[in-house]
Amino acid sequence: MTFIAPNQTIGIIGGGIDSYTLTLAARQMGLHLAVLTATATDPALAAADFALFGDLTNPLPFSDLADMSQVIVYADENINSDLLANMTDRQHLPQGTDILNITQDRYMEKVFFEDQNLNTAPYAMVVNLDDVRREIESIGYPAVLKPTQKGLGPKKQRILYNENDVEAAADYFDGATAILESWVPKTKELSVVVVKTSTGETTVYPTIENIYSQNHQLQASILPARIDAETNQEIRRIAKVLADKLHYVGVFGVTYFLTAAGVLYVARVFPGPRGNANVLEYTTGYSAYELHMRAVCDWSIPEPKLDRAGVTVTISPATLAKAIQLIRTQPNTHFSFYPQRGDLPDDAPIGFASFTAWELETVIARVEALGIWHVEDKEKKSDD
Secondary structure, eight states, X not given: OOOOOTTSEEEEEOOSHHXXXXXHXXXXXXXXXXXEXXXXXXGGGGGOSEEEESOTTSHXXXXXXXXXXXXXXXXXXXXXXXXXXXXXXXXXXXXXSHHHXXXXXXXXXXXXXXXXXXXXXXXXXXXXXXXXXXXXXXXXXXXXXXXXXXXXXXXXXXEEOSHHHHHHGGGGOSSSOEEEEEOOOEEEEEEEEEEEOTXXXXXXXXXXXXXXXXXXXXXXXXXXXXXXXXXXXXXXXXXXXXXXXXXXXXXXXXXEEEETTOOEEEEEEEESOOGGGGGGHHHHSOOHHHHHHHHHTTOOOOOOOOOSXXXXXXXXXXXXXXXXXXXXXXXXXXXXXXXXXXXXXXXXXXXXXXXXXXXXXXXXXXXXXXXXXXXXXXXXXXXX
16 A cells, blocks of 8 residues: 655545535645545535546546546445456555445445354345334344435335334335344444554554434534443454455444343444544543544554543534634634535534543533533433
8 A cells, every 4th residue: 555645645535524524634734635526516625736536336436536646535434346346456545345335235344244153233135015014023123124224215214113114114115125123122222433453453443432312413423432341442443354254444433232131233334434423532632533544554553541521512503603602712622614505404414522621520501501402411310
């Protein structure tokens, strides 16, 4: 793998907030950015040196990007992996495409976890209502019906609570496969950022606790996660097992579900950094986006050191006015805002605020006192 020095050009495929933030991190490293998106209005282009946009199912834009870039990374895990494999070699695309073949297909992802003897929610592939009726007998209620292919088409996840819900799911099938998965009664969602270098060295950063809305929009991330040492050790072990099996260079994430009984499930793997890792920047000194760029450019990777506890909350259109008021009254809070283009849902991420303190209890109390975001451990509170 080639070392990429400042003033060389990195190509980024895919738009959105993660691509925008990745571009900012690369610029701070002295790199030039060529960003390829599907539309000319994508926010990721706001920070690019070279803005490219076009049909991301067409080889031509990829060829143009490759011609001007020393290294290419992808910020969208739904990119056609076959197209990437045809357009670039391993030297040009450090992330490779193997991880995409796993993460784009829910069935392949489940099989991958099982091959590593990892605990994942019971599941079955289904193609019609008869399959659902048969498999629900072993999977049980509630269960979740999901498209096999992630990020493609309008179909969303559907929860089945009883036989009536099963019969009503007839309209879910159109010839494509789906996954029927047991509903995990989770009390916490957890994640880790893993950095893998071109030499195969792996660094696992501290475990993050994530809080989501009912629509599964990220509301807050907490570091360190409020879990026991044994669970934390198992989370890190699993991350290293997955890193050893993935042919990949850069940052990837692993998410987990933890039940009230202390049972840990591996939920998913995803390539590249995501917003749930923003809390790392102000607690360890390094953002996941910078770590990703350091790995794909063959720079050295810092050892993780948790300097302080932190809570990072999502700023949405619904909380924007109150967040702006805090800018004048919270001098020790870090604020970041994304470019806003077009109308957005009330819970869409448009920025984040990070609160830190030496003790986690202190920073949680500080956030709760604002009355805007709620991050208190309800499970622990109910036990007191």
